[in-house]
Amino acid sequence: MMIIMHPSDATRQLRYAVTTQTDQYDYAISHWEANAYEDVFADVIDSGDLSDVMSVVKRLSAEFDNGTRPSVAEARELADSVLTAGGRPLTDGGDTN
Template sequence: MRPSDAARQLQYAVASQTDTYDYEISHWEANAYEDVFADVSERGSLSDVMDVVDELGARFVDGTRPSPEEAREIADGVLTAGGRPLADGGDGN
C-alpha cells in the first residue's frame, strides 16, 4: 500500500468517527505520517499498515493527533508483535 493510500484510509477512519471531512486533517496526516506508512509498508504486510491506520485513527480525539514520534512508536509496536524492542543490542540471542 502506498503511503498516500494509507493516509487516505486514516482520513476516512477519522472522518467516520467524527462525522466530518476536514481537509486540514487529511493534508496533515499525509505529510506527518508518510514516512511511517512507507516504513511499515516496506517492512510489514498490508495487515500491518491497516493495524497502524486503525491505531492512529483511534487516537484522534477532540482535535488532537498523535505526533509523528507517537506514530513511529505505534508502527514499531505493530511490526514487532506487541512492542518488543526492534533490536536488543545483544549478540543475536
C-alpha cells in the same frame, strides 16, 4: 496474489477513517497530518504487510477519535509497536555498531 499499498494510499485510508469516525471533515488530518505520516506508513509497508498497515491506520484513527493528534514521532512509536507485536524485527539484523 499480493496486494501492494503505497504510503499515499495509507494516508487516504487514515483520512477516510477519521472523517467517518468523527462524522466531519477535518482539514488538519486531510492535508497536513496524514501526509506527515507517509514516511511512517512507508516504513510499515517495507517491514510488514497489509494487515500491519491497516492496524496502524486503525490505531492512529482511534487516537484522532479520542481527540489527540499524535505527532510523527508518536505515530512512529505506534507503528513500531505494531511491527514488533508480530515478532518482526525492526532492523535487518545487521551490525548495530
